[in-house]
Structure formats: structure tokens, C-alpha cells
Amino acid sequence: MLLSTNVIPTGILIYVCLFPVLQWVKKKDGKELAVVNGYTFYCHKSNVKTKTWSCTKGGFCKARLIITNEIRAAHRTVVSAKLEHVHPPPAFIISNGYYVKI
Template sequence: MFTDLDFKFIPSGRGKHLLLIEDHTFNQVKKDFRYWNCSKRTTAGCKAKIKFDNHNNIISYFREHNHSAPKFFIHNGRYVKLR
């Protein structure tokens, strides 16, 4: 397991949640909370992905991204991505 990794769930601009880990964001795969793909999977073809167990422990993490991490700042308690 990957117990040394800090992660958080942040609200997206579309009313869903993103997983933020190691400065990269991930989208939930369908409705299954356990599987997350890199947010750049569709636009950049990034293969990074994460799998959680039922207790929010990371059990699988392919962390090789083919792009740099997005930049965020916090405004009024919300994460805002720089464009």
C-alpha cells in the first residue's frame, strides 16, 4: 500500500470531485469511487491511475504522467486552476 502519500478530494468546477495527489488531479471513473484516472487522460493521453480499497487506502498507483502538473491557487477556500 501507499500509506506515505497525502491526498485530498477537492470540488471541481462542474460539481463533482477531483482527487489531488502529488500536485496532479484525477477524475473518478464512472460511479465507482475506487478507481481514478488522470484528469489529462482524454486530452493528453496520460495513463496515470489510482485504485483505492473500500477504506480509502491506495492499493495501486501508476504514477507516470506524460505532462506537468496543473497549477492551482486557493481563493475563498476553493481550488482554482491557473490557465
């Protein structure tokens, strides 16, 4: 994973994914997560056409994805993405398609 870091005037470190790669995984409870270059996103809200996926870190991180609302992951399209994070990626592994926090 290639990350770019910048310090903005407020002193907050910004992590930006330079080459985004989207992967779909499931949690133990069956809920889906989107993984983009090591950062995880959960489905924050949904409407008929799109779903908004927010960074799982929450709080001050405003990273978001808006993706078409297709049942099959292979048919989904990213409508927009804001991939600037104010924290490093979470520690996790993916085992047999399932997200495991470490």
C-alpha cells in the same frame, strides 16, 4: 513537491512523484478531484468496492489511482497507484477546499 524526471528511449519525459500525498478537493460543480503531489485525478469509473481515478490531463497520460469506494474521504484506502505522468502538473490553486484552475 519532489519530482523525479527520466527520459525513456522514446524521448518522452516521465514525471514521477517520489513522496505521494493525497488530498481531496471539489470543483465548482461539486464534483470531487483527488490531488496527488500537484497532479489532479477525476473519477473515471466506479463499482461497488472501488473507484478508478484517472489523470485529468487525459490523452497519453496513463496515471491512475484505484481507491476504495467510501463516502467519507477519511475512510478511503489506496488499493493501487500508477503515478507516472508524461506532462508537468496543471496550474491551479485550492481555495477553501475548492479547485480553481489558473
